[in-house]
Amino acid sequence: MIQAVIFDLDGVIVDTAHYHFLAWKRLAKELGIDFTEHDNEQLKGVSRMRSLDIILELGNLRLSQEEMERLAVKKNQWFVEYIMAMKPDEIFHGVKELIREIRSRGMKVALASSSKNAETVLNLLSIKNYFDVIVDGTMIKHSKPDPEIFLQAAAKLNIPPVNCLVFEDAEAGVAAAVAAGMKCVGVGSSELLGKANVVIKKTGDFTMDQLLTLN
């Protein structure tokens, strides 16, 4: 039985994934590296430093740790600049209603985002109080595809992993949910998220009937 639903943030609740892409693309351009939306799929759900590693690998570039940290700070400044203009109505259609419905059926709701900016985003969207538990990139050692973030959310909710359902838009995130022993709804393309139990196009498309079939 599903007793808790754990939501990823970027790409599941709001399109911050696009702002991450814009900031990384800007950085890649400065470094003379060609970086496409297709390449960006590998960055979804993984940590800031791992994302930078992937971009440097794409450009066959090796930099010192110090230089990498400087670039990661720069990318984050751009990302924060982009999201600051975000308004509460940028939350994906139907997400608030879905969370309310889940809670009204007695299930718990958590947020599990690899982002160190998750709290800022939740505040900008005015949705912090929609979650019983929040785990973000500042609280974990290993980012997705490691299951740590989801296991931590389940432990804080006091619900066994097997009774948790995760919503994820990233390949790394689906892998993390599966590794945590949880059920998973993939949000996006079924080609990329095939390891999820079910794949939907948009979070707001999900229905309670679908949830019941996953029990």
Ligand code: B16
């Ligand atoms: P930050 P999620 C992830 O958030 C993003 O998908 C990923 O692209 C990003 O690199 C990561 O957060 C770290 O973000 O640089 O803000 O700490 O999808 O797990 O909500």
Ligand code: MG
């Ligand atoms: Mg995501």
